[in-house]
Amino acid sequence: xxxxxxxxxxxxxxxxxxxxxxxxxxxxxxxxxxxxxxxxxxxxxxxxxxxxxxxxxxxxxxxxxxxxxxxxxxxxxxxxxxxxxxxxxxxxxxxxxxxxxxxxxxxxxxxxxxxxxxxxxxxxxxxxxxxxxxxxxxxxxxxxxxxxxxxxxxxxxxxxxxxxxxxxxxxxxxxxxxxxxxxxxxxxxxxxxxxxxxxxx
Amino acid sequence: xxxxxxxxxxxxxxxxxxxxxxxxxxxxxxxxxxxxxxxxxxxxxxxxxxxxxxxxxxxxxxxxxxxxxxxxxxxxxxxxxxxxxxxxxxxxxxxxxxxxxxxxxxxxxxxxxxxxxxxxxxxxxxxxxxxxxxxxxxxxxxxxxxxxxxxxxxxxxxxxxxxxxxxxxxxxxxxxxxxxxxxxxxxxxxxxxxxxxxxxx
DNA sequence: CATCAAACTAAGCGATCGCTCAGTCGCTGA
DNA sequence: TCAGCGACTGAGCGATCGCTTAGTTTGATG
Numbered sequence: 001x002x003x004x005x006x007x008x009x010x011x012x013x014x015x016x017x018x019x020x021x022x023x024x025x026x027x028x029x030x031x032x033x034x035x036x037x038x039x040x041x042x043x044x045x046x047x048x049x050x051x052x053x054x055x056x057x058x059x060x061x062x063x064x065x066x067x068x069x070x071x072x073x074x075x076x077x078x079x080x081x082x083x084x085x086x087x088x089x090x091x092x093x094x095x096x097x098x099x100x101x102x103x104x105x106x107x108x109x110x111x112x113x114x115x116x117x118x119x120x121x122x123x124x125x126x127x128x129x130x131x132x133x134x135x136x137x138x139x140x141x142x143x144x145x146x147x148x149x150x151x152x153x154x155x156x157x158x159x160x161x162x163x164x165x166x167x168x169x170x171x172x173x174x175x176x177x178x179x180x181x182x183x184x185x186x187x188x189x190x191x192x193x194x195x196x197x198x199x200x201x
Numbered sequence: 202x203x204x205x206x207x208x209x210x211x212x213x214x215x216x217x218x219x220x221x222x223x224x225x226x227x228x229x230x231x232x233x234x235x236x237x238x239x240x241x242x243x244x245x246x247x248x249x250x251x252x253x254x255x256x257x258x259x260x261x262x263x264x265x266x267x268x269x270x271x272x273x274x275x276x277x278x279x280x281x282x283x284x285x286x287x288x289x290x291x292x293x294x295x296x297x298x299x300x301x302x303x304x305x306x307x308x309x310x311x312x313x314x315x316x317x318x319x320x321x322x323x324x325x326x327x328x329x330x331x332x333x334x335x336x337x338x339x340x341x342x343x344x345x346x347x348x349x350x351x352x353x354x355x356x357x358x359x360x361x362x363x364x365x366x367x368x369x370x371x372x373x374x375x376x377x378x379x380x381x382x383x384x385x386x387x388x389x390x391x392x393x394x395x396x397x398x399x400x401x402x
Numbered sequence: 403c404a405t406c407a408a409a410c411t412a413a414g415c416g417a418t419c420g421c422t423c424a425g426t427c428g429c430t431g432a
Numbered sequence: 433t434c435a436g437c438g439a440c441t442g443a444g445c446g447a448t449c450g451c452t453t454a455g456t457t458t459g460a461t462g
Contacts, residue, residue, distance in 0.1 A: 005409095007409075007410095021310070022226060022310070023224045023225070023226045023227070023310075023311075024224070024226075024227070025223060025224045025225075025226040025227020025228075026224070026225070026226020026227065026311070027226075028448075028449065028450085029449085029450065029451080030448085030449085030450090038409095038410075038411090039410070039411050039412075040411090040450085040451085041410075041411065041412085041451080041452080041453090042409075042410055042411080043451095044410095044451075044452085045408070045409055045410075046409090049450080049451080050450065050451090105365070106307060109222070109223070109224075110224075110227070147371075147381075149371045150371065150372070150381045151385075153366070153369060153371070153372070154359060154381070154382070154385055157359060157362045157363070157365070157366060158355060158358060158359055158362070160362065160365070161358040161359070161361065161362040161365075162358070164306070164358070164361070164362075165354070165358060168354060170348075170350045170351065170354070171351070171354070180348075180351045180355070181355070184352075184355055184389060187388055187389050187391070188385060188388050188389065190388070206439095208439075208440095229418075229419065229420085230419085230420065230421080231418085231419085231420090239440075239441090240440070240441050240442075241420085241421085241441095241442095242421080242422080242423090242440070242441065242442085243439075243440055243441080244421095245421075245422085245440095246438070246439055246440075247439090250420080250421080251420065251421090
């Protein structure tokens with residue numbers, strides 16, 4: 001399907017807003033189409049079904065987040081610098097793309113099993129970026145991250161959950177969240193008093 | 202309405218399972234009733250509407266979590282001990298009541314504005330339990346939690362998000378999560394090497 | 403200008419939604 | 433014993449759901 005045409009893109013944007021606001025199950029294809037002034041049937045030249053629209057959004061979102069993490073990382077930097085950069089980028093992305101992130105995080109249960117499997121792979125790729133850094137830091141002695149999988153889970157969880165509450169009364173700018181979370185991650189891995197510079201913010 | 206009768210309770214349990222699995226908007230009153238072998242109309246002697254059923258569940262859940270935090274706290278203990286106890290209880294509750302917690306955290310958008318306001322108060326009460334401890338620890342010099350609202354948000358967020366991923370491959374028991382998160386909270390407030398005992402696990 | 407493909411609409415399909423209503427059933431207190 | 437009441441059912445209301453179909457419009461291509 002031609003999911004890269006301007007109309008298809010606008011449909012996705014409308015659907016992101018609708019899905020984030022009401023949830024996939026409570027959103028109607030009529031309301032989504034109406035947001036951009038089209039009739040209910042206008043979706044079907046671009047997406048085979050409502051679920052395929054969700055799938056396209058979900059893949060887009062997961063790829064975007066993964067790309068944000070990867071481009072924030074630089075394997076030659078010291079572990080703490082890498083960790084802070086990647087955590088800041090992750091939290092920043094979730095805050096920057098709140099609506100999309102909510103769809104990405106909360107609506108995956110509505111995907112077909114085949115589509116879910118693809119998306120799950122992208123999620124694992126994302127986690128892997130952080131895991132590599134933690135393992136490297138543990139090996140070099142820069143981090144104290146035992147148990148690694150637990151710390152990894154917690155740091156990921158922290159970043160992912162940003163999309164649930166952002167923006168708050170005290171946090172309105174994605175950069176604020178990125179900076180705070182980079183510092184928190186540093187504290188968690190046992191180097192709170194170390195490098196206090198946060199790349200990317 | 203007689204929302205404390207055995208039938209009403211069973212309806213809530215069925216609805217929790219359904220709402221957690223599919224989301225409020227995608228759940229039907231027929232499917233909920235069918236879970237306990239009743240007809241679609243059997244809900245209405247107990248709840249005026251589907252939304253009131255969600256509201257009853259939401260209030261129940263928020264009260265339960267709040268009570269778990271409060272009964273884990275003891276104002277005479279040292280701040281670090283209090284923090285670890287309350288964080289452990291919070292994370293433990295989210296893990297123990299995954300389905301209920303998901304409804305509580307993700308479906309509040311489907312409440313009427315009046316019902317939402319009530320529930321929001323309960324949420325603020327819950328946050329207040331943690332805030333008191335952080336402020337006390339900051340005042341006594343036990344904690345380094347600047348900015349307080351940021352640290353508070355992060356610790357709360359960490360606990361709340363447990364319901365999204367629990368159980369995972371490496372974390373199957375609520376006590377595990379409680380213990381890990383108590384240690385993380387201690388590291389975050391700047392006393393990772395201090396008291397290593399975690400009450401309540 | 404004629405042709406064709408793709409985007410889009412109006413209408414409507416069958417299914418399902420939340421909810422109502424008339425009536426049945428079984429329990430309870432006088 | 434029996435009137436009354438609340439829980440519950442089966443049928444069904446009007447509305448809305450995802451999606452299909454037939455037909456119109458538009459813009460690019462020969």
